[in-house]
Amino acid sequence: MWSKWFSSIFFVAIFVIAITTAATTFETISDDDLVERIKANEFLVVLFSKKNCADCDKYENELFKVRDEFRETFPAEVVKVVDSQLVRLYNPKKEPAVIFFRHGVPLLYEGNINAEEIIHKFDQNRMPIVKELTDDSFEHLTQAATGSTTGDWLVLFYNRECIDCQRLSAVWEAVGAGLRNRVNVARVEKDLRGVKTAKRFNVQKAPEFIFIRQGNFYRYDIPKYDVKTFVSFAQEFYRNSRAEKIKSPASPFDDLVSSIVAYLKNFQTNGINNLINDNTYLIPAITIIGFILFIIVLRCCLRFRKTSDEKKAKEKSKKAK
Structure with missing residues (x-):
């Protein structure tokens, strides 16, 4: 009789503890699930945790206090990842780390382990700031x-x-x-x-x-x-x-000169065949040739015009005499 009562009370206690624990912890997900959640959610708060970590437990307790507020304010779900391989992407110091994803862009929380400070920081930075x-x-x-x-x-x-x-x-x-x-x-x-x-x-x-x-x-x-x-x-x-x-920004002419210098250096080093086959220098080469031809044509035109003007001037002076 007593053994039956004891067994019943024991199982009820275990059930109540399980329900209570589930109600006071976050959903624990895998790295693969995390990648999908980041893609799918506009806002997501992630606790990177590990086993036997006192500070991780403190963060979890503080985040739980404002879990509903996260849902209402952003809205954002709060999830936990334990012993994640992805934590190094977001925090060089590893666990514990609290990351706020906004449109996939992560923000590392840096501050006291305090629920109000965490939600205030995230509320101030709803959009990426960099x-x-x-x-x-x-x-x-x-x-x-x-x-x-x-x-x-x-x-x-x-x-x-x-x-x-x-x-x-x-x-x-x-x-x-x-x-x-x-x-x-x-x-x-x-x-x-x-x-x-x-x-x-x-x-x-x-x-x-x-x-x-x-x-x-x-x-x-x-x-x-x-x-x-x-x-x-x-x-x-x-x-x-x-x-x-700080230097002033390079002008288009400065860029052209730099390209010419780089071209000539590589011409001296690699020879003509390598430069023809290398697309990196094909455009500068064409630009240089075009620029040289433009200068030659311009000088010829100016010289022809000068010669023509001199002839006209001589003809006018002869007629005037």
Whole structure:
């Protein structure tokens, strides 16, 4: 009799504990599911956790307090991924990490383990804050050479093959959030749409960072790639770096001269056959030949016109006599 009652009470207790636990934890998903959720959801909050992690449990408890508020405000689901292989893409320090995805763009939360601070930070940064600059837009938006009205800029130069650059995506958005309304944060693809800008600032590698202020720029040569250090550099620490004067953007004529110089160097090194077969130098070669022919034709026309004018002048003077 007592054993039956004891068994019944035991199973009821287990059931109640299971229900309570399920009601106070988040849905745990796999890495594959996470990739699909990021694609499918406009907003998504992800807790990257691991086993036997006290700070992970603290984050989970705080996020649970505002889970319903996330749903109502954005709306955004909150999910958990345990021992994920993807965490390195979003946080170099690994777990715990709280990432807010907005239209697929990740923002790493950097701050106290506090529910209200987390939701306030995410609410302030509903849209991606880092600006994507190209050769066409860089000077117009930054006014770097003149140091005019758009303020200071912290710029990341990256390329698509750079693993460290990929891992900085969420961190760089967090830097933008940390410097919000004080410093503009941007990035430039150095080998494609920003190749002229990278050359202008003598950017040789990726990632590389510069801070632009009042017509000068300062290189970030610190080996630490964390939010706090980037923010500190843009606010004060840049003063410890050497100020370099910003060059004016290259004119079309400057670009042509650079192409001619590069062409001649490669002509000397590789010979005519390699240059003909290499499409990289085909357009500069055609441009150079066309430019030379244009100068020759122009000079011939001017000389012919001068000769013609002199003949007419002599004929007029003869008639006048």
